[in-house]
Amino acid sequence: MEVETSKNDQSQFRARAAITLLTPPVLSIKNRWSSRYGLPRKELFSALLTVMMTVGLYACCTTMLRELSQPLSHFHLTYSPIIAALLAAMFIMTLLSASVSAMSALYASKDIDFLLASPVSEEALVLTKVAEITLSLFWMLFVFGIPLYLSFGEALSADVLYYVISPILVFAFLAPAVLFGTTAAILFSSLLPARGGRHAFALLFAVSIGLFFAIINNGAKLLLPSATQSSSVLALLSSGSPWYLLATSSIARSIETLAQGNLAPTTWAIGACAGITTLAWVITVVFFKKLFRRTHTKLQVSSSPLQLDSRLGRSVARVLFAMTRRGTRALITKEIFAFSRELTQTLQLVMLLTICALYSYNFSHISPPTRVGVEILQLWDVLMTALNVLLGLMVILSISSRFVFPSVSLEGNSLWVIQSAPISPRDILRAKYTSWFSLIVIVSLAIFSAGGCAMGVEPRVIIASAVSGIIISHGIVTLGLGFGARFARFDWEHAGQLATNTGNLAYMATGVLLLAINMVPVTLMFGAYYLLPSVFRDDMAALMLLASGVTVLSIINITVGRVSISIGARALQRCLL
């Protein structure tokens, strides 16, 4: 009888354990809003900014969908392809982010040893971590998702069923992405050899990218003969045909019919998603049970995989950053060592560089329209050149939001070292700027040159694009540091949390605004160059035009840089004292 009672207690305890384990993160959020140490100004400001962004995004989406729904004689629009494309993008984004967050939450989290020592089941443990990953990801999806959800509801003149059921459907659709991402992280970490992990990873990733291109080039051609580039995969995902059963198309059509008050297809879709989620959950738990503890132990034991030799690293930094002050150089060297040895950071960088590669590859496959007049071809050149700069800068902004923005917060518990050292906040930001801008200049040069070469534009346009890109990258990086210092959070549990906080969201919104402002002179510069050939094809006139454009860009971005660093230094001063 006693044994029986004890077993019952055990099973009840197991059921409660997952909820119990989730209380610390929830209480941490609640306590951040506590007014014990004065008004939580940073949180209030973030919340206000988030609401403003959500409202702004809603207004933009509603206007855009209203414009698109205007009847045009040659163009018939249904919303399901757009919804399907958005769902596909959200699924891929969730999958990638979940795998990075899982790597950090499972293997680099400060509470993991404590949780492993607690009398809780592995199911409860993995459920807690999945919930933590979901919370960190869905915060951003929530901010972007709510305006889209409301805009589509308005555009579709949706029934009340749409507003109640579609969030459940979208959640059910994205839940497997979180679970598959978590499983991928567990599997990948277990495959890492004890030493030289990153080299093995790089090799694995290079092979994956090669396979990916091979599949796109050949697989997509088989399915859709006109498909010659990776963007066609997105077209395939959203078109519905010939893949009637493809999840994104089915869900999108369910949402559209739901808006008309028809619940039946949605019930099937939710059922299918729930089935896939259950299967994904079982797979995640099995992998966790089989691999997690062994991998965790392996990572603990093999904790000295020195990728960058100390002396070599210091010597390289001394040569590359010879012009910087000693304190600044010390911080740069520290940043390089810490970054090159942090697996989560490397993983994210490789993912973003893959996006760069995909981006350049896509550009090389875009061909100008045929059977059109010279004016249209000139407009095409302006559009493509400006698009090359804009899309490249969007990639730079993504890289910056993942690495530059969190770089101040990444000091974490070691902040006391620079707090008590004789170094000013401006020098700290200068060091971080030098480290990250150096990397971003290389990426910028690669993106803009590769994009320009892929399009086959003139060398002077490639140079002007690259110089413009680098100047705007200066604005993006300094803005990231300013926001990073202003919204610095040093009490994180694992580094993955930093990229998803509201400050980063505000940074991305401001970054997009900065890009929009910069695109005005960029478009004018290339517009004048291509559309007025009689005036600007002369070498000197072309040089003057491009130089003027670059000067205007410099003024904008140097001003942004000065203001951002000044705000960041003031915020950091408050942290440092």
Add this chain to the structure above:
Amino acid sequence: MIKLTQVSKRFGSFLAVDNISLSVPAGSIFAFLGINGAGKTTTIRMMTGITQPTSGSITVGGFDLFRSPLEAKAIIGYVPDRPHIYPKLTGREFLYFICDLYRVPASRIDHNIDRVLDEYSMRPWQDALVESYSHGMRQRIAMCAAMVHQPQILVVDEPMVGLDPHGAHDFKESLKRYAKSGVTVFLSTHSLDVAEELADHLAIIHKGSILTSGTLDEIREISGRPSEDLEGMFLELTTPRFEH
């Protein structure tokens, strides 16, 4: 060497440090005693320029900590109570980093690093990542970092936590050596026997206020218990009294 004048620190409605004044003579070992939550760490964080006081002024080696923070910080070595150090650096890399931050002459960096590593028996682990260190080893590498730039003032918060008996012994001996060589040591501790053994001057802080300060004999005289040991006086002064 260190002078705190009417220093207070308030966190919202909570008064952590209440109008304290202290003076630490050069070349002495000063023990700062108090129960948990008395305000020791807050005071130390203000003294090292990490936290800004709500009111009052702090002078370190003649430099006002808030008017000339860089000059003041350059002469302080600080060991925090929880020595969190960049986990992805090796011990030696961390010391190089500190030497560059504190502008140790390039010709002396390797010599200084080797000296402190030997002093705290950290040579065998100098090339291992900090994340693989035990708590005691982190404490020792933090001590190495505090001394590698040869500061004039050493501020140590709860130094004995996590040290093994050998480490604790070496640590006490090194503090005596530093004081003899003219370094001013400010030590916050729970270990009353350590304070009694090492300190030239003491102060007891309770609920953010200084209860008493001076040499051990002066404190005995003030408390009216000339034969009492430090533990007895400490308990007497910091035990809550209930009025009926």
